[in-house]
Amino acid sequence: MSLLAKLETIVQLKSSGDKFYDFYKNNFKDLLHVLPENLKSARTLEGKDAQVGCVQLWEYYLGTPLVIKMRLDAVDDQKKSITYSVVDGDLKKLYKSFLFKSEINGNTLKWTMEYEKANEEAPDADLYIAFATKIATALDAYLVNH
Template sequence: MSQNLEATTEIKSSADKFYGFFRNTLSDLVNIFPANFKSVQILEGEEGSVGCVELWNYVIVGISMTAKVKYEAINDGEKSITYTVLDGDVMQLYKSFKATITVSDGSAKWFIEYEKALEIVPIPEAYAALAIETCKVVDLYLLTSNN
């Protein structure tokens, strides 16, 4: 049975710029947030395109993890992107894991849809916290750089 988790954070940069970062240059997280994002490798397609598959190496709650992530849906009108995890460490805890970010003026909202592999598996609050922290870092980066 699928469950949902939502997390919202305030952003000060423009919605277009913020969405553009997640849409087109998400792999830059390796450079601007190296404490949590170690590498991104494009396996199929082109970054920022539906169907693109990337291999992410990241750190969450102090643990190094991997995830094979597919850009499932992109809606430029709504400024939303859906990422589906196909494989990797997170899939040991969840049968399915999908995250959608929607950006609007002043906020970024994450919607995480997941199905636990076992009942004892925790709600993915650590992923929601990482998503919010990532948004804060991206917002600061966009506000202080010439991008």
């Protein structure tokens, strides 16, 4: 049985796709103000924000306090895509590898998550695709009003 998996979801944005991409790329840590009930802290450990190679540590809450350390792997301004990989934290206990990718086309946001389970008992990443959708929806509403 393959332990590799991929999840995708689409979010229709009410705000400008360009505005959403710019915020997500350049003001990523400001998501703490957009979704404070789930996103607790963020700090850059290595590199510069919004630059490939940057490593960030996030504390978040999904029914229990969690930590994720992720690296910015790719930014494509033409395709409006951003890719992060998980390098440490709670997700690494469940998944050998975990990649988050966002891509915006017009006012459509596509989230893709590719991961390899650490073992057959590891759950699918449905909780994380739902969380990504929640973040996108909250940010979209914030951008419509600001």
